[in-house]
Amino acid sequence: MDGNAVRDVDSAHIWHPYAAPGQDVFVVASANGVYLTMADGAELIDGMSSWWSAAHGHRHPRLVAAAKKQIDTMSHVMFGGLTHAPAAQLTKNLMHLTGGAYSQVFYSDSGSVAVEVAMKMALQWARGRGKKGDRFLTWRSGYHGDTFATMSVCDPVGGMHAMWGPNILTEQVFADAPPVRGASAAQRAKYLEHLEQLIDESIVALLIEPVVQGAGGMRFHDHELLVGVREICERHDVLLIADEIATGFGRTGDLFATHAAGITSDIMCVGKALTGGFMSMAATLATPKVVEGMEPKALMHGPTFMANPLACA
Structure with a gap:
């Protein structure tokens, strides 16, 4: 699903925090380190650490490895x-x-x-x-x-x-x-x-x-x-x-x-x-x-x- 299609579905059907349906949103395609890559290829710095949670940056290799190991087990x-x-x-x-x-x-x-x-x-x-x-x-x-x-x-x-x-x-x-x-x-x-x-x-x-x-x-x-x-x-x-x-x-x-x-x-x-x-x-x-x-x-x-x-x- 491309960025425009994602935005269309979102605008029509999805609520976001403290917002009425239909608000304008940015479509994120991927995240790595401090950066969010948008669907149009632009890069933004995740200055809020995704509401203060991504303390080590996105896709930290140790966390990725731990998740992959665990998901194969249970x-x-x-x-x-x-x-x-x-x-x-x-x-x-x-x-x-x-x-x-x-x-x-x-x-x-x-x-x-x-x-x-x-x-x-x-x-x-x-x-x-x-x-x-x-x-x-x-x-x-x-x-x-x-x-x-x-x-x-x-x-x-x-x-x-x-x-x-x-x-x-x-x-x-x-x-x-x-x-x-x-x-x-x-x-x-x-x-x-x-x-x-x-x-x-x-x-x-x-x-x-x-x-x-x-x-x-x-x-x-x-x-x-x-x-x-x-x-x-x-x-x-x-x-x-x-x-x-x-x-x-x-x-x-x-x-x-x-x-x-x-x-x-x-x-x-x-x-x-x-x-x-x-x-x-x-x-x-x-x-x-x-x-x-x-x-x-x-x-x-x-x-x-x-x-x-x-x-x-």
Whole structure:
């Protein structure tokens, strides 16, 4: 199918993210390294790394080789009651990369679902602790996904999901957007005081994008702010959930933004660069504190393509 034929089908029948049908699009024929080759032969630099996922460039030879080897063995098998070497090896790698801070990992097929799973973990942990809360505290300018629970913790005014409102989505608690990088110690302290004042018995967890708020405008904040956030969570016995889907695996210069700040979140979500942009996959990692406190112990979630062997490889 040539470029014009692709464009015709697309215009007539395909939705694109946050766009009405029929928008003008570029037709990509191939990708290699940082370059996208269009159907007309033009080359463009993939400056967004395909939404921050192609961390090593397109068609990286090591990733291509791993995918080809795995697809000849087993491209998919359900994860219910079964396991396999690619999942075990990936888990071992994640435990190593995170310094042994986390004890359990749940695999899913998108970053949005990874955050949904984190929220379920937090709610089950709260139930196990006898807490009556069922709400999440976050800050404005945040983005955590497009599924229903994650929409509720995205910025309710400036985000992509403002059209839904509190009558549709669970009403969460929002602090002001964090002060940007370079804020003074006094500014950070004032903000943390504001954040802490919003915590009451209804809050089970604080959910943030550490260091960079991506879709909210590439807003950077200081690592020191994360230290204060961690201390607040400890004082009030609420969980800290770090959405590192965009920031993980070196996207900010450090392997993980929270670790660069010298803190460990209770739950961490990773995705995007997890597979180097090869396939959709995400993971939610939990500390022993979370796992031991959850009730029931079974995490009530199970994607069809959970821990897909090809994605794990």
